[in-house]
Amino acid sequence: MEDLRRVAAYAVENAAEVLEIFERAHPADARPRDALDTVRTFVQGGKRGKALRDAAWAAMRAAQESEAAAASQAARAAMCASSAAYLHPLARATQVRHILGASAHAARAIELAACDAPASGADYLGRAVRRASPGLVEVLRRYPLAPPGGGRVGELMRVIDRRIRGELT
Known part of the structure; x- marks a missing residue:
């Protein structure tokens, strides 16, 4: 559970940086903010349960409903932050999305x-990369490198992954 809280803390910090991109485009839509608040509750010792899943789905719906590409990516970062608590211990490359998905979508939101x-x-x-605590790096290194594919967001995730692991400067 400590590892999940580390991963979720990293994810929420990255997603929070771009929340204003979504909120400028959709000031009345609190779903991504609610998702981040739910993750923060988990990070501070809250339960990993239905509230996190519901918040992730709500943030995803906000992303899908947004016609503004940057806002959609910011909402997807919030969705990934809510999903970070569901990192599976099986060492599969696809699980890296739970660790780095929020940061990759946040990077894409900034680009857009x-x-x-x-x-x-x-x-x-x-x-x-600087936000990655030693504990997060330790968790990340238990998994293979981020998988191929995923378009520009996947490319950004692989860059962040390699930089955190110290393979790129």
Whole structure:
């Protein structure tokens, strides 16, 4: 449970950085914010249960309903943060999405908010890597590298993954 709380803490911190992108586009829609609040409750010792799953699904629906690409990615980051508590202990590359999905979607939200400029996410990528605590790095290293595919978000996840593992500078 301690590992899950570490992963969720990392995910919520990354997703929180881009929440305002969603809220500027949809000021009356609290679903992504609610998802992050639910994750924070879990990180602080709350239960891992229905509230997290419901919050993740609600944030996903907010992402799907948004016509603004950057806002959609920010909501997806919140969804991933809510899902981080469901990291499975089987060492499969697909599980890396639970660890790094929020940071990858947050990076994409920043790129899209800057008119789809990949360079705009470079500062964010550095912050995402610096946020990785030694405990998070230890958890991440139990899993294979992030899987191929996933478009630009998958590419960003692989960059973050390799940088956190110390394979890229």
